[in-house]
Amino acid sequence: MGVDEASGLGRLLRSEATSQRATFLELFFDLVFIFALTRVSQRIIIDLTGDRRILLTEAGETLILFLAVWLVWSTTVWATSQLDPDLPAVQAMVVVAMFGSMLMAVALPEGFGVHGLLFAGAFAALQIIRAFILLRALRARPARWLGRRALIWSVASGLLWITGGVFSEGPARGAVWTAALAVGYGGVALGYPVPRLGRSPVTGQPIASEHLAERYQQFLLIALGEMVLGVGLTYSGGAFTPARSVGFVLAFGTTVLLWRIYFHRAGHLLPAAIGRARDPARLGGTLGLAHLLMIIGVVLTGVGYELFIDHPAGPPDRAWLAPILGGPALFLIGRAYFEWLVFDRVSGSRVVAVALLGALAVALRGTPPLAVGAATGAVLLGVAVTDTRRSRRGPVEQPVQRI
Secondary structure (H helix, E strand, O other): OOHHHHHHHHHHEOOOOOOOOOOHHHHHHHHHHHHHHHHHHHHHHHHHOOOHHHHHHHHHHHHHHHHHHHHHHHHHHHHHHHEOOOOHHHHHHHHHHHHHHHHHHHHHHHOOOOOHHHHHHHHHHHHHHHHHHHHHHOOOHHHHHHHHHHHHHHHHHHHHHHHHHHHOOOHHHHHHHHHHHHHHHHHHHHOOOEOOOEOOOOOOOOOOHHHHHHHHHHHHHHHHHHHHHHHHHHHHOOOOOHHHHHHHHHHHHHHHHHHHHHHHHHHOOHHHHHHHOOOHHHHHHHHHHHHHHHHHHHHHHHHHHHHHHHOOOOOOOHHHHHHHHHHHHHHHHHHHHHHHHHHOOOOHHHHHHHHHHHHHHHHOOOOOHHHHHHHHHHHHHHHHHHHHHHHHHOOOOOOOOOO
């Protein structure tokens, strides 16, 4: 938003006295996404154990559904990082997003099947209602233009979602919903441009940097929490055999390693990195992509856990290498990008680890899933140990003033 729009928002904007910590309502809102991530994991497992001929198509469909869920969470967090989260209008926007996200999560496993219209309708409705609430809460003309632009883009995106849910199925639905995602993400990235109503600048926006950083950290912890939930349910759902017990311990240990790798230095310094940036909002948006990659990696890794706990000795399936090895690799790629944004460098251990995981994908074809999981854990342990040694040898590192 520009200067005129920011001044027009007036009482809706965060003040210096507003706490930077997430409110209880925001934490309540996050609980829905634990359920949503379990539904994403459930769908991926169904994809991996189903018809191999349509595996790639189903993987693309799952990605579309997940990106819709992420768009709801990220735009809600962006709103509460700019607006006062204690105001009734802002709280109403969060509650609407919460209920809509719950409906989306319920429909997600059959989002490209019988529940497609429910998923699309919930997404479209929550986006339009939130934009309408914002418009009603605004008073000054420049700020009302922002509300109108957001409402127009929400309606345009919503029509595509509904069109895909009602009139399309299979690949056609995927194409229509991909266009809907492009409109949704494009509106955010471009500042909701509308002829005669202008657009919001994509740089220089006021943002609560500490709050935004904390919310990214919290969603990463939500993803790790969903992993713990999945591991516990999978292990408790079968016999406590030695092989399954080893898989359970391995999954827990690997989860701890992911937590350690994320928060080592860059994760702890995230609030300072955003606060020191010349354009905190721009850096915050870029960090969203890094976290999106890491969270997808975490979700895939959790799917891999469930596979090697339930099927420790096989049958070996090459498709299963994608979550067991590819999930941690994608997490490390996102973490390397995160590190580059904060420190303007990438640790060599992350590059080596990603290369090793790629080599293992070739070398371990036909190997029992539990053995593949153990190899993955060893690679992540190496990254964590290298991080610890580096931090002990060198001085305390500070984030760069990147953007």
